[in-house]
Amino acid sequence: MSDTDLDSSSLPxxxxxAWLCNSPHASHYIPDVVWxxxxxxxxxxxxxxxxxxxxxxNPSAHLECVFESKTSSYRVKFEGAExxxxxxxxxxxxxxxxxxxxxLHRKHIMYLLQRISVVGGGSRRFATNADAFLRILDAVxxxxxxxxxxxxxxxxxxxxxxxxxVFSAKDYIHEQHPVAIPFSIDPTGAVAKAAAAANLxxxxxxxxxxxxxxxxxxxxxxxxxxKTGDIIELRFCIAFFHNSPDSVFPRLLLRAAISxxxxxxxxxxxxxxxxxxxxxxxxLKRHRVETTEYEHHGKxxxxxxxxxHVPSDGQGALADMExxxxxxxxxxxxxxxxxxx
Numbered sequence: 090m091s092d093t094d095l096d097s098s099s100l101p102x103x104x105x106x107a108w109l110c111n112s113p114h115a116s117h118y119i120p121d122v123v124w125x126x127x128x129x130x131x132x133x134x135x136x137x138x139x140x141x142x143x144x145x146x147n148p149s150a151h152l153e154c155v156f157e158s159k160t161s162s163y164r165v166k167f168e169g170a171e172x173x174x175x176x177x178x179x180x181x182x183x184x185x186x187x188x189x190x191x192x193l194h195r196k197h198i199m200y201l202l203q204r205i206s207v208v209g210g211g212s213r214r215f216a217t218n219a220d221a222f223l224r225i226l227d228a229v230x231x232x233x234x235x236x237x238x239x240x241x242x243x244x245x246x247x248x249x250x251x252x253x254x255v256f257s258a259k260d261y262i263h264e265q266h267p268v269a270i271p272f273s274i275d276p277t278g279a280v281a282k283a284a285a286a287a288n289l290x291x292x293x294x295x296x297x298x299x300x301x302x303x304x305x306x307x308x309x310x311x312x313x314x315x316k317t318g319d320i321i322e323l324r325f326c327i328a329f330f331h332n333s334p335d336s337v338f339p340r341l342l343l344r345a346a347i348s349x350x351x352x353x354x355x356x357x358x359x360x361x362x363x364x365x366x367x368x369x370x371x372x373l374k375r376h377r378v379e380t381t382e383y384e385h386h387g388k389x390x391x392x393x394x395x396x397x398h399v400p401s402d403g404q405g406a407l408a409d410m411e412x413x414x415x416x417x418x419x420x421x422x423x424x425x426x427x428x429x430x
Contacts, residue, residue, distance in 0.1 A: 119320060123177055123349045124214045126302075127322055135173040135324050138221035152225075154233045154329065159263045160294065163329040163337060165229050173344060174225075176218055176249055177322045178207030185312035186255075186274040193283040201255040203297050203312070205346055207321055208248035219246045226327075226339065233329060236336040251325040251343040253297050255280075256289035268293055273311045298345040310348060322347040 128137055136144075145151055152172070154163045165172045184204040192201060209215025222245060230237040242249075255274065259265070267290040270281050284291065301310045302322075315321065324345040329337035 119177060119179065119209070119212045119215065121214065123320055123322075126349070127175055127177055134170065135175045137175055138218045138225055141167070141174070142221040142224055152228055152232060154229060159260065159265075160257075160328070161330070163233060165327040165329075171326055173324055173326055174222070175322055175324045176207065176215070176222070177320065177349065178209050178212075178215060178248060180205060180315060180317050180319045180321050181208045181248060182206040182250075183315060183317070184252075185315060187276065187313065188274075188280070190279070193279060195283070195287045198280075198283050198287050199254075199256060199258070199289055202252045203255060203343060204250060204252035205315070205321060205323060205343065206248055206250040207323060209246070216246055219249075222249075229327065229329075233337065235329075237329065238332060238336055238338040241338055241340075249323065249341060251323045251341040253295060253343040255291065255295055256284050256287075257292050257295060259288045259290050265290055265292060267291055268296065271296075273299070273313070297343050298347075300345060301348040301350075307347070312346075315346060315348065320349045322349055 124137075128140060151168050153166050155166055156163050182204075183206065184202055186203065188201060192198065209219070223242075226237075226239060226242065230239075255270075257265075270284075270291045275281050281291075297312075299310050299312050299315070300307045302308075322345075323341075323343065324347070325341040325343055328340050328342050330340060332338050
């Protein structure tokens, strides 16, 4: 694929990506240093798609697709181990714990997903890796004894989505080894209770790691700390599921989400909207003023208060005003305060 083919202007882009490409933040959308870090990491077995293709001119010679009866899916393996790839982008959408209570209903809980979508926003490094990823999928399609429907990944140049179910169905035939549901997913225990009632289990297969990297050190974070616009490294495996007896489609199974947002600037999607809104006092805020003297019917009256706004706890409110009720309206008019303020 030529450089012209990888030009982001020729690729389909979504609304979030389109804004980011045309925004002042586009120049540091995904810093090259982030790509350098994840490509230089040799402490794990995951690869960027480009690394895998560069290392093996003919990836299909090292790839195999194995059917797993316990998950009813085909899993992609590389040199005997499950292939784990990694890509980095800006978060455009996410569906992460904690989940809303209505989703714990029996008919919904089985379909609970931990899902993250990231976009490249015209990044050449992202496009190069997207191209390599499609080459890997093409190589995989040659070793699967079924037709492969790749329609779900047609927009991979724009971005990718990786997801993983929180639960698996209880299997009464194959042995299962449930693991504890993380506190970040189930802080109250309500999720575990709902899952048990629906005959669901949380397996190692369903686990997703949420991490943050800083100076080469990884530390755990909560899923709730991931926000739209963050730079996230997604680690995922490839699985193929049946959509018909003789056809399968790919899903990217989320294994880890690693935040690289330390020291980088998150684009503010609403920045331009905020800039166009004039700064003004909220119309419902109550006013307070300095001790003020005014004249009413030839008599000097004093209105004692403090400047600023009344705090939420009510301390310092207009409680010690030395003024009679008859004079209150005149005092407010003298100070430029309307009765509706």
